[in-house]
Each structure stands twice: as structure tokens, then as C-alpha cells.
Amino acid sequence: MTTLAVLEQRDGVLRKISYEVVTAAQRLGGTVEAVVCGVGPVQGADQAGKYGADKIVTLTNPAFARYAPEACAQALAERAKQGGYQTVLFAASATGKDLAPRVAAKLGVAVAADITDVTTDGGDLLVTRPVYAGKALLKVKVASRPAVVSLRPNVFTPVERRKAGAAETVAVNVPAGRVTVREIKTAPAGTLDVAEAQVVISGGRGLKEPANFKVLEELARAFGGQAAVGASRAVVDMGWRPHADQVGQTGKTVSPSLYIAVGISGMIQHLAGMRTSKVIVAINKDKDAPIFKVADYGVVGDLFEIVPKLTEEIRKLHG
Amino acid sequence: MKIAVCIKRVPDSETRVKIAADGKTIDEAGVKFVMNPYDEFALEEALRRKEKAGSGEVVVVCLGPAAAQETIRTALSWGADRGVLLQADSIPADPFQTATVIAAELKGTAWDLVLFGRMAIDDYSHQVGPLVAELLGLPCVTAVSHLDIEGTKGVAEREIEGGIEVVNFSLPAVLTTDKSLNEPRLPALKGIMAAKKKPLEVKPVQAGTGTLEIVALMPPPERKEGKIVGEGAGAVGELVRLLREEAKVL
Incomplete structure (x- = not known):
């Protein structure tokens, strides 16, 4: 059984939330393959092995300098279709909330979104999702293969479980798409998002x-x-x-x-x-x-x- | 401008959630239902775009029970031209099934824009918009907080952690709207009267079951009883001690 953990980068640097995704992936048991879309090598991606990734794949394309929703979705969906993965995990970050449904749709399934817990029961994947803004919790059985799941930020605390993650770089041939990020207006340095702050x-x-x-x-x-x-x-x-x-x-x-x-x-x-x-x-x-x-x-x-x-x-x- | 606005009927945000006897849904007794707050920004944006263009049509599409006609009438009272209720006894637990039903309704019409709220405040799935976009093969920008459109070229802003992404896209497109996009209007009495005469088509639909199965709806774990540490600035020392030694978060 293999889990595909989708990592996130910005400006060529891996975002910390990626380690939460790897941590959750390794909790499912089996093999963890981490994947990140980048224009070239992504700084920090080699650290994914520290949190339990068996393999770290960088998908490269000139369109991946900034977040390219359509190109990333196509590249990841193609990867997901080839690999025979049991589960594809995303972070439910701003990017993950945008990207996961696009990939899921290409696989013909929904996203079990913004989950706070994941377990396996026999062959079934069981997730817990807060609904009504956390006034209730929904326990859901995910029957699709692969299951597409996104994780609420700050819930899956990264745990070091060192593995010698093998690294692989694959140039992917996908069109840039009709939706392109032309610039990022950054908030003043040091501004943290409330959803990600400790x-x-x-x-x-x-x-x-x-x-x-x-x-x-x-x-x-x-x-x-x-x-x-x-x-x-x-x-x-x-x-x-x-x-x-x-x-x-x-x-x-x-x-x-x-x-x-x-x-x-x-x-x-x-x-x-x-x-x-x-x-x-x-x-x-x-x-x-x-x-x-x-x-x-x-x-x-x-x-x-x-x-x-x-x-x-x-x-x-x-x- | 021909614009579809997809709305959802949801429990009001002040609702106290009670779990129904089936252990899988909420007890709807006494619950006030409203148009999903994020959909209000979508509807407002559609009406403004149509007003600015000087012509066009704003069509409200809603998947839901018969009672969602009321939600559609609210949208019509704001100024939408007509409504379509895709009537089902319940909304599927699997958003892909919801998206499939909505996409089937939208398909075949030359929409300039298809708008959704960025998420519904009941199921928190934030995905029906982008799923529909994929099913229709249209470009999609999610969580739009600022929007400029010139002909068939659009520029949208969306909030990301620590900044704003400025996104170029082409029309026709599917957009999901966030709170800062606009200030939704208050319905005028005239609009409420006019809404009663506007066309509202009801189409029974059968959604598939999909691959997400609800096992249980549960109350969140109770937080254990907290304590008042003290009053005024004098209590801060003790608060910091408790945060360090008892809660271990400092």
C-alpha cells in the first residue's frame, strides 16, 4: 500500500505544512511517496525523509515557478493514476483547498476535506472532519481508490521518523493552463496566517x-x-x-x-x-x-x- | 453577461447543532435556514456584473429539498432573474455527486461566469465549485476576494497564507467567492414583491451515492472545565505559571 503525500512549496522553498502531510501519510502505514511540483530542486524537500517519506519525487516544469493550478492538477492526477496509490493526501491550506478538488475531479471522486483524524479499519479509510465549523464532527468512510484527502493545518504535528528517502526528479510535460498566478503580494515580513500559527x-x-x-x-x-x-x-x-x-x-x-x-x-x-x-x-x-x-x-x-x-x-x- | 449563481440552503451560523436520532444528520427542528453566507458574495457579484454590462441574465441554481425554494426566492428578491431548484430529498454526502448534478444542469448553456461561494458553512467541503469547473472543462479561480473583468480577460485576487495571489484567467470561468469581494445588498420590499412573480423551475434529480459514506455525526469532545485564574493584571503571573507548568505551551 502506498500513500502519495502532496507537498507544497513557495518560491522554491518547501512550506512547513508539507511535513504535516508526510507525518499523516506515514500514520497510514505502508510506503510513503512524497511529491512536489517545482521549477527545479525544492529547498527543504530532502527533509521529507526525516518525517517518514520513503521516496521524494520532484515534478518539474517551467510553469511551476508559481502555483499553476491547472498544470499542477494535471501532473498530479497523471501521477496518481499511474502509481496505484491507496490514498492521496493534501494539506487543506489555501493552495491545497484549490488544488485537491481539481485532482480529485480528474480521478472522478470527491475530496474528504479538511480532516482532523485518519485511521484505517480493515481495508477502509476512516476520516473525521469538523462540520458546522466544529460544532459537530463527521466520521466518514472513504471508499474511493485512491482516496483523496486534505488535512486541516496544525493538527498533524510533524513527528520525526527518519527514513532514507530516495530522491527522484521527473520533468513533466503539461501545458501551463488558463489560470496563472502573475504575482504574489506578500504581507509584511513575519506575518503569519491565523490558520497556521502556533x-x-x-x-x-x-x-x-x-x-x-x-x-x-x-x-x-x-x-x-x-x-x-x-x-x-x-x-x-x-x-x-x-x-x-x-x-x-x-x-x-x-x-x-x-x-x-x-x-x-x-x-x-x-x-x-x-x-x-x-x-x-x-x-x-x-x-x-x-x-x-x-x-x-x-x-x-x-x-x-x-x-x-x-x-x-x-x-x-x-x- | 449570462451568469449562473449556485447557492445552498444551510443552517444559520448561530444554530446550535443537535444530532438527529439517526446519528448521522442534524436535528432540523427549530433550525433557521438561510442562503449560505459565502454564496451571498457570489450573488451580489453576479448582479453587479449584470448591472454594469447593462444586459444579461442571472440564474440561481440550487440543489436541495423543496424548502430550498424559499432560499431561491430570497436570491430572486435581490434581483436574480430566475431560479432552478434541483430537487432532492437530501444533499449527497459526496460533493462529487453534488457537482455532477449541478454540472449536468449547467452544461449546454453559454455562461460567461458560473459563481459559487468558496465553501458552505455546514459541510465545510469547499470543493463543489472547482469540481463543477473540472466537469465542465472551464477555468476556475477559488476564494476570490477581488475581481476585475475586461472582455474575456479576468484578474482575480485570492488570499493565501501571508499574502495575496493575483491570478489571470480567461472567461468563461467558474469562480468561488470570498468575503471581501463585495458588500451584499439588503433586499428591498419591492424586490420581495417582484420575486414572487419570477420564474422558479423545479426539477427532480437523483444524485448518485458516491464514495463518501457518513458513518456518524458526533458532538465535538467537551472541553474540560476551565478556571478563572484571577482578576486584573495581578493574575498574569499565575496565568503564565499555569501555561508553562500545567498546560506546557510556553
Whole structure:
């Protein structure tokens, strides 16, 4: 049994989420073949062996300098058809959410999308997917061969399981396609996406005005590049923060190691988006706020006094 | 501009999910159903494109139960010209089957654009749009947050981790829409009255079962009871100690 783990790169560098895909793949047992589309060698792809890949294949094509949805989908679908794979695994990242359905459609199947758990039961692949933004979990049996699955970011913590992964480079002949990425406008250096950050600090109405989010940004910086600043729907709807930062049912669902909710009351649609966080801290002036019901640790009081103090303490830890 | 907007009827985002007796679906008693919020951006965009072009047609397509007629009427009240309900008792658990039914309906018409919300807030599958695009052989851009169209050339922006991808594509195309694309309108009373007279065709459909089988719908694991560490800035020291020593996340 072989699993095809689809890795992701940007600007010729493997994205860290790729190691999560390899880690999940090796949990299925059998052989793990990792594959990445690149214009040439992808920096970091050789590390995939460290997390359990038996073989690392780089598919090269001039179109792969940037994400080329149609060309990548064609190359990967052709690979998937040849290989007799049991499962094809993607990350449910922005790229993976775009790419996995294209590949699946070419294989005539659906994606078991954004899963948080995967097991095999006899010959069956069983996955768990949060639905209704995590208000419920759906257990699904995937009967297609190959099964096409995408993994929620931050759930499958990379585990080192060193294998001497053999490397192979294959030039693929596919057209560039009708959809091409002409540029990437990058966010300021060091900006992490809330869906991928290890620490998420979200603010709500309690921040009182948009400029006050700087207290959260300072706290995020104190975590030394591991933290992202999120927001509740209320403040996104008021235009204080971009939608990209919204955590909740109509925003992103996040699973960081540490989620700090600041000045957020805890509407059900927000709780849905962050309840799978490993540890939740709530800071709110209202001791009866629903957010305290899901928080592991709560501090009641004025966030403008509490957060700067917390920033100071975290800075001490991170030196 | 001839534009199809594919919408879904979903439980409102404030819904408290109760699991039905079958252990596989939600208990719909007392649940308020709405148009999927991401589909609102698709519908709004279609109406604006048609208004800008000065002519054309916006057709709303929905796979769902008979009650989804109400969801289609809402879309018509916003200004869509007509609706098609692909009526099935339930929506397939396998999005490929959903896509197959929708693609069969769309096939054969010369659409300039086929729009979807980037995902539905109930099943979170975020794939019916790109699946339909593949089945129709059309170019597809997902999670569009900004859109410019000039003739048959389009430029879309989509959010990726740490940035924005600027994407060139050609029309006709399938696009899935994200929240920042536009500000959906509020339906006016006039629109609600007009919607009652607009054509709404109901076509019974039979979706295949596919390869995804629901085994169980379960409540998420309860989080264990948390604690209030204290009040004010004075509690921060203890909070940090607990995060380090008990939760071990620092």
C-alpha cells in the first residue's frame, strides 16, 4: 500500500505544512511517496525523509515557478493514476483547498476535506472532519481508490521518523493552463496566517477601536514569530480588521497550541472556529462572558492592563 | 453577461447543532435556514456584473429539498432573474455527486461566469465549485476576494497564507467567492414583491451515492472545565505559571 503525500512549496522553498502531510501519510502505514511540483530542486524537500517519506519525487516544469493550478492538477492526477496509490493526501491550506478538488475531479471522486483524524479499519479509510465549523464532527468512510484527502493545518504535528528517502526528479510535460498566478503580494515580513500559527491572539469589540489592536500585535511579537493576530466577526464586519484574520464559522477555523481571546464575548459562531485549539485563554471584563465556558484559563478585568503585563512576561520568557 | 449563481440552503451560523436520532444528520427542528453566507458574495457579484454590462441574465441554481425554494426566492428578491431548484430529498454526502448534478444542469448553456461561494458553512467541503469547473472543462479561480473583468480577460485576487495571489484567467470561468469581494445588498420590499412573480423551475434529480459514506455525526469532545485564574493584571503571573507548568505551551 502506498500513500502519495502532496507537498507544497513557495518560491522554491518547501512550506512547513508539507511535513504535516508526510507525518499523516506515514500514520497510514505502508510506503510513503512524497511529491512536489517545482521549477527545479525544492529547498527543504530532502527533509521529507526525516518525517517518514520513503521516496521524494520532484515534478518539474517551467510553469511551476508559481502555483499553476491547472498544470499542477494535471501532473498530479497523471501521477496518481499511474502509481496505484491507496490514498492521496493534501494539506487543506489555501493552495491545497484549490488544488485537491481539481485532482480529485480528474480521478472522478470527491475530496474528504479538511480532516482532523485518519485511521484505517480493515481495508477502509476512516476520516473525521469538523462540520458546522466544529460544532459537530463527521466520521466518514472513504471508499474511493485512491482516496483523496486534505488535512486541516496544525493538527498533524510533524513527528520525526527518519527514513532514507530516495530522491527522484521527473520533468513533466503539461501545458501551463488558463489560470496563472502573475504575482504574489506578500504581507509584511513575519506575518503569519491565523490558520497556521502556533499561537493565535484574537481581539473583539472589547478592543474598543481599531488602533488598539496594537496591544495584541505587541503581544504577538513577544512570541518571537510564532503568533498571529486574529479577530472576531464583529470587528471584521466593522472594518477594523481584514477578513483574512477572522476566526469563526464565516471565517477560519483554527487549531493553534495556544489561543488567547481578548475582549471577545464568545458568540457560538466564534467558539465554533477556535474550540479545537489545544489551550484557550480568555481575557474579558465580563466574568459571565460565554468565552469563559470554553477557556482553560480566564482572567477577568481590563484588557488594557492585563495584555501589556502579559506581553512583558512573555518577552521575559523569550528573552 | 449570462451568469449562473449556485447557492445552498444551510443552517444559520448561530444554530446550535443537535444530532438527529439517526446519528448521522442534524436535528432540523427549530433550525433557521438561510442562503449560505459565502454564496451571498457570489450573488451580489453576479448582479453587479449584470448591472454594469447593462444586459444579461442571472440564474440561481440550487440543489436541495423543496424548502430550498424559499432560499431561491430570497436570491430572486435581490434581483436574480430566475431560479432552478434541483430537487432532492437530501444533499449527497459526496460533493462529487453534488457537482455532477449541478454540472449536468449547467452544461449546454453559454455562461460567461458560473459563481459559487468558496465553501458552505455546514459541510465545510469547499470543493463543489472547482469540481463543477473540472466537469465542465472551464477555468476556475477559488476564494476570490477581488475581481476585475475586461472582455474575456479576468484578474482575480485570492488570499493565501501571508499574502495575496493575483491570478489571470480567461472567461468563461467558474469562480468561488470570498468575503471581501463585495458588500451584499439588503433586499428591498419591492424586490420581495417582484420575486414572487419570477420564474422558479423545479426539477427532480437523483444524485448518485458516491464514495463518501457518513458513518456518524458526533458532538465535538467537551472541553474540560476551565478556571478563572484571577482578576486584573495581578493574575498574569499565575496565568503564565499555569501555561508553562500545567498546560506546557510556553
